[in-house]
Amino acid sequence: MDLLTVEALERPADDAALRARAAAMPAASPTDALLAGGTWLFSVPQPHLRTLVDLTTLPWPAVSTTPAGVTVAATATIAQLVEQLPHPLVQGCAEALVGSHKVWNVATVGGNIALALPAGPMTTLAVTLDATAVVWPATGGETRLPVADLVVGDRRTLLAAGDVLRAVELPSSALRSRTALRKASLAPLGRSAALLGGRIDGDGAVTLAVTAARARPAVLRFPAAPDTAELDAAVLGLEADGPWFDDPHGTPAWRRAMTRRLAREIVEELT
Ligand SMILES: Cc1cc2nc3c(=O)[nH]c(=O)nc-3n(C[C@H](O)[C@H](O)[C@H](O)COP(=O)(O)OP(=O)(O)OC[C@H]3O[C@@H](n4cnc5c(N)ncnc54)[C@H](O)[C@@H]3O)c2cc1C
CATH class of the missing domain: 3.30.465.10 (Uridine Diphospho-n-acetylenolpyruvylglucosamine Reductase; domain 3)
Structure with a gap:
C-alpha cells in the first residue's frame, strides 16, 4: 500500500552514511524507519512515518x-x-x-x-x-x-x-550438523502456529529451537538425545517463562500440544 505520510526515501551511499543517518533517528517519537524489502512496512498503515532509510542499496554481499x-x-x-x-x-x-x-x-x-x-x-x-x-x-x-x-x-x-x-x-x-524442521499451522499454507528446528551435533548433543508457538524463541539443549519424558518435561517447562502464544493462527493449548508432538518427531528424525 502507499504510505501517504512518507515524504522522503533516503539511500545512504555507504556504511558511513548509513551510520550517520541511523544515529540521527529519533528514539522518542520515531518518524524514520529502516527499509529493507518493505514486505511488511508497506503492508500496514504507518501513519507515524515521514522518512524511510533504504538499506538495500548498500553493497553488502548476501x-x-x-x-x-x-x-x-x-x-x-x-x-x-x-x-x-x-x-x-x-x-x-x-x-x-x-x-x-x-x-x-x-x-x-x-x-x-x-x-x-x-x-x-x-x-x-x-x-x-x-x-x-x-x-x-x-x-x-x-x-x-x-x-x-x-x-x-x-x-x-x-x-x-x-x-x-x-x-x-x-x-x-552447526551448519555441518544434521538438522530437522517441523511446522504446524491451521491451514496447509497458513502462518506457522508452531515452528521447531532441531540439530544434532557430532558429540550427540541435541538443540531444539521452539518458535511461533511462543512469543519469543526458546532454546532447549540436551547433552544427548532426550527420551520422551525428558523432552516433554523440557517443553512444558517453557511455561515457567510465560504462556504459549495466542493469536488467530492457533490457541495456546493447541500450540503446546503441537510443540510436544513436533519436538518428539524432530528428536526421532535426528536420532
Ligand atoms: C504474503 C506475506 C506473507 C508473509 N508471511 C510471513 C511469515 O510467515 N512469517 C513472518 O515472519 N513474516 C511474514 N510476512 C511479513 C514479512 O514479509 C516478513 O517478515 C519479511 O521477512 C520482512 O522482511 P522485509 O525485508 O520485507 O522487512 P521490511 O518490511 O522492510 O521491514 C520490517 C521491519 O524491520 C525493520 N528492519 C528491516 N531491516 C532491518 C535491519 N537490517 N536492521 C534493523 N531493522 C530492520 C524495519 O524498519 C521494519 O520495522 C509476510 C508478508 C507477506 C506480504
Whole structure:
C-alpha cells in the first residue's frame, strides 16, 4: 500500500552514511524507519512515518564464507539465501515463510528477524544454528549477541531506534550438523502456529529451537538425545517463562500440544 505520510526515501551511499543517518533517528517519537524489502512496512498503515532509510542499496554481499562459518547480510533476500546457501534447514525455513516467490525475492533475512513476528522463520533458522546477530548500534561501534537473545517478544527485539542489524553469522560447526524442521499451522499454507528446528551435533548433543508457538524463541539443549519424558518435561517447562502464544493462527493449548508432538518427531528424525 502507499504510505501517504512518507515524504522522503533516503539511500545512504555507504556504511558511513548509513551510520550517520541511523544515529540521527529519533528514539522518542520515531518518524524514520529502516527499509529493507518493505514486505511488511508497506503492508500496514504507518501513519507515524515521514522518512524511510533504504538499506538495500548498500553493497553488502548476501552470503559470504569466513573461517568460522557463513555470514548472511541482513539485506540478503530469502531467495538469495536459498540460492547461495544450499542447506535443508535454509530451504525449509524459507518455505515456512508463507508467501509467493514475489515475497521471497524481496523479503530480507534481517527484516524478518528485526520484525520479530513469532512465526519469523529466519529467526527459527538462526536460533536452531546458534547464530550470532551483528548489530550496529545507533550510538556507534558494533555488538554481537545470539539471535535467540535479540528477539525478546512478539514484534519486540533489543534493537533500539537507529540500531541496524547488519548480519547474521552461522557457525560452520552447526551448519555441518544434521538438522530437522517441523511446522504446524491451521491451514496447509497458513502462518506457522508452531515452528521447531532441531540439530544434532557430532558429540550427540541435541538443540531444539521452539518458535511461533511462543512469543519469543526458546532454546532447549540436551547433552544427548532426550527420551520422551525428558523432552516433554523440557517443553512444558517453557511455561515457567510465560504462556504459549495466542493469536488467530492457533490457541495456546493447541500450540503446546503441537510443540510436544513436533519436538518428539524432530528428536526421532535426528536420532
Ligand atoms: C504474503 C506475506 C506473507 C508473509 N508471511 C510471513 C511469515 O510467515 N512469517 C513472518 O515472519 N513474516 C511474514 N510476512 C511479513 C514479512 O514479509 C516478513 O517478515 C519479511 O521477512 C520482512 O522482511 P522485509 O525485508 O520485507 O522487512 P521490511 O518490511 O522492510 O521491514 C520490517 C521491519 O524491520 C525493520 N528492519 C528491516 N531491516 C532491518 C535491519 N537490517 N536492521 C534493523 N531493522 C530492520 C524495519 O524498519 C521494519 O520495522 C509476510 C508478508 C507477506 C506480504
